[in-house]
Amino acid sequence: MIVFCEDCGEKNELSAAALGGGRAVFRCGACSYPNAYALKTREKTPSAADRFLDMICGFLGIVGAFLYDRQGTVIGSQMPPVLTREDIVSLGSGLVKTCCHGTSHCQDIEGMMVVISDKHFFVHRLTKRVYAVTVTISPSLPEGLADRLSGFGRGEA
Numbered sequence: 001m002i003v004f005c006e007d008c009g010e011k012n013e014l015s016a017a018a019l020g021g022g023r024a025v026f027r028c029g030a031c032s033y034p035n036a037y038a039l040k041t042r043e044k045t046p047s048a049a050d051r052f053l054d055m056i057c058g059f060l061g062i063v064g065a066f067l068y069d070r071q072g073t074v075i076g077s078q079m080p081p082v083l084t085r086e087d088i089v090s091l092g093s094g095l096v097k098t099c100c101h102g103t104s105h106c107q108d109i110e111g112m113m114v115v116i117s118d119k120h121f122f123v124h125r126l127t128k129r130v131y132a133v134t135v136t137i138s139p140s141l142p143e144g145l146a147d148r149l150s151g152f153g154r155g156e157a
Contacts, residue, residue: 006080007033009061009137038081049076056134056149059142063119063135068092070100070129079135091121096131099123110150113139124149 001014003024010030018026024037046054049067056065057078064079066088074088083091095114103109103125111124111131122134122141132149134141141149 003035003037004057004061004063005031005033006035006063006082007031009063011060036081047076052076052132053078056132056145059145061136061138061142062145063137065132065134066092067126068096068131068133070096070131075130092131092133095121095123095133099125099131115139 003012003014005028008031010028012026012029014024014026018024022039024039027034053065053076056062066077066079067075069075074092077088079088099112102112114121120136120139124132126132
């Protein structure tokens, strides 16, 4: 199984021995950060939100991502388990309100980037109500991801 370090974002490949009791516990091979992930049990058919988040999180350098509805709902999340659902709702609310404020002044804005604690939070409007929040260790999205997010609203993603 391939997992990414919560601290540096480095890709780590885990053996079956590191996966036990519904958790993936490992020390990052690059920065030695101790990681512990709760492994989600997936239903047989993943939702469209889960598939979309899987696509985002499949890019190198992604720490996590979630989909947020302007109504105040987290549609789906693949954020590090250290964040509670309430943390993600609060984060989504603040980031989306800020992004909406910018778009009210300039209709061509599709998203924004904010740095919080050495992590880069990209907020991208997918539809009138739904936003994708992608967290990276880099000040730019991985090659190809920005195009996929931009194409989403046009039915290309």
